[in-house]
Amino acid sequence: MTGWNNWAVGAAVTAAEFVRSAGGLIGAVLVQVPGEQVRKDLLAGLAASLATTGRESVLGVEHFERTGDDRRRELAWQARVIGSGITTLAEQSAVPVRGVALRSNCEGHLWTPAAATHLTRTPNAPAVMQLYNEWLHQLVLLRDALLPFRNWEQVRLRVDEHGLRRIEDPRRAFLTDYLTRSPRHDVVVQLAAWAVSEFRVPQRAYGFRVEDGTALPSVVTGSPLHSPRGLLDWSDAADGEPTAFMPAVDDYLAIPTADPAPSGPQRQPEYMLMETAEGAGRSRLTLRSDHAPDVDLGQALRGHRYAYLAVGGEPHAREGSGSHYTASQVLAADGLVDFPSGTHLIDDVPARTVLALLGKIVPHNIVLWDGRDRTRAAGTGKAGPPRVVVRVA
Secondary structure: OOOOOOOOOOEEEOHHHHHHHHHHHHHHHHHHOOOHHHHHHHHHHHHHHHOOOOOOOOOOOHHHHHHOOHHHHHHHHHHHHHHHHHHHHHHHHOOOOOOOOOOOOOOOOOOOHHHHHHHHOOOOHHHHHHHHHHHHHHHHHHHHHHOOEOOHHHOOEEEEOOEOHHHHHHHHHHHHHHHHOOOOHHHHHHHHHHHHOOOOOOOOOOEEEEOOEEEEEHHHOOOOOOOOOOOEEEEOOOOOOOEEEOOOOOOHHHOOEEOOOOOOOOOOOOOEEEEEEEEOOEEEEEEEOOOOOOEEHHHHHHHHHHOEEEOOOOOOOOOOOOEEEOHHHHHOOOOEEOOOOOEEEEEEEOHHHHHHHHOOEOOOOEEEEOOOOHHHHHHOOOOOOOEEEEEEO
């Protein structure tokens, strides 16, 4: 399975660089089975394997985009988008080359009939089939390694002479979790860490920093209304030792609760992200302000993952029933705020403050609302626990 790249242990490459190197495998096939129609059919075979529906699909999860929960839906969308992007990159690198020979394990991927016909009707069929098989499998591994990352084209993957085969076991564990239930966020983080490093993150980690960069949930720098719930953003910045970012408290039900403060700061607190090392490759990130208690980023992200969204529809008058609170009243409270029964509105919260606010409310029934369709906001969430509607300004 070696001989198609010159990567040493610890090499880091982008998706485009990986596909370009793997192009030597399909290029060696095209030398022995020439022709533009062959090239088109073999590329179509790759597209079919990377698709999320169809007979040859390795990860047939298109139905999750329609019927899955947020995490499954996001990952199914990711699989489709990344698969299409890899196919486009492969079209640019599939040119005849000589000098590649290897033995590739059969991975059981189904080939399109056209690809199978081309590969078996050649005197050197066994060698040609193994070259195609390895190319196909490496690009399937590439797609799956990139699933956790929203900005997948920027990620630098850790590779070696065997390409990405080092991630096969964690990939298999992740896909088992994904296909049988809604995957936990820390399972997504663990696959991401395997893809880019040798650093092993523990359970409950929500992000990490390694030698080549940092991975944190997209909402940390993105919109609370429109950022993915479970995907990570990769940054090449890596200021510090490898570490896993952990929530301050594993079980939020153990955090003391409080009522909203009678009053809060006159203006919205401004938060900075502060890191506290906790030893053994673990750190905690805190949203810190001079005018309000600290907010644990891990709890804030938990609140975002659990929140319901009420987005879209026709603009609506803003007056309505229910108790009203300011974000400052909630942020000034000690512990998590547990509201009484009923519906409660926290109005005009700046997007940059929403994440901190999510880290201060018991996350049983929070609705993030864009302020447009009040009926949609009133009908979002679940019956029973107090509904807390946060209108994002």
